[in-house]
Amino acid sequence: MSEDIQAKIKSEVEANPVVVYMKGTPMFPQCGFSAAVVGVFRELGVEFHAVDVLGEDGYRDGIKRFTNWPTIPQVFVGGQFIGGCDITREMYASGELQKMVEAAVAAKR
Amino acid sequence: MRMLTREIEERIESGIPGSRAAVRDLTGTGDHFEAVVVAEAFAGRPLVARHQMVYGLFPEELRTERIHALKLTTRTPGES
Numbered sequence: 461m462s463e464d465i466q467a468k469i470k471s472e473v474e475a476n477p478v479v480v481y482m483k484g485t486p487m488f489p490q491c492g493f494s495a496a497v498v499g500v501f502r503e504l505g506v507e508f509h510a511v512d513v514l515g516e517d518g519y520r521d522g523i524k525r526f527t528n529w530p531t532i533p534q535v536f537v538g539g540q541f542i543g544g545c546d547i548t549r550e551m552y553a554s555g556e557l558q559k560m561v562e563a564a565v566a567a568k569r
Numbered sequence: 570m571r572m573l574t575r576e577i578e579e580r581i582e583s584g585i586p587g588s589r590a591a592v593r594d595l596t597g598t599g600d601h602f603e604a605v606v607v608a609e610a611f612a613g614r615p616l617v618a619r620h621q622m623v624y625g626l627f628p629e630e631l632r633t634e635r636i637h638a639l640k641l642t643t644r645t646p647g648e649s
Contacts, residue, residue: 493638530624530631531638543617546640550616 465522473536477564478508481523481534486510493545494533500552506561538564571599572636577627578604584626585610600637605644612645619643 484490551557574592581590588608630636
């Protein structure tokens with residue numbers, strides 16, 4: 461049920477330093493924006509947990525409800541929703557993303 | 570059904586008082602847009618909140634994917 465998805469998302473983003481809700485998989489992204497986000501984390505050499513919202517029932521609407529954000533991909537770092545592709549790229553360019561990711565990975569050790 | 574860049578600009582400028590919006594159609598298909606929005610109202614807000622302010626003006630269009638993509642750049646007048 462939809463409440464199960466909300467709970468599942470909550471535990472996923474708390475358990476993993478970086479989570480990407482995307483269309484497709486990191487190997488086979490189904491959309492350019494999702495591919496771009498994967499590219500950023502690959503460039504950083506950071507492990508991330510990817511969820512294919514197209515592959516899992518109820519996830520596509522569930523994640524949009526969870527964050528009150530209308531589009532995919534959606535990126536969480538250290539349990540915090542940071543935004544979509546535009547924001548991820550902007551934060552990567554400014555160096556802010558690297559700092560956030562380092563802190564999140566360190567917190568999980 | 571296509572949207573026009575002017576429609577999007579007008580919705581943003583009336584939805585965020587004092588803002589200026591410049592919108593481009595990225596693909597010519599009337600559903601992939603880029604918007605640069607400058608507003609004092611963004612001051613002190615993180616990127617995710619700024620983007621939410623703009624996305625929040627188009628709930629139906631985004632839900633139905635009449636707007637399929639809306640790439641955002643959000644700045645205050647003082648930011649480069």
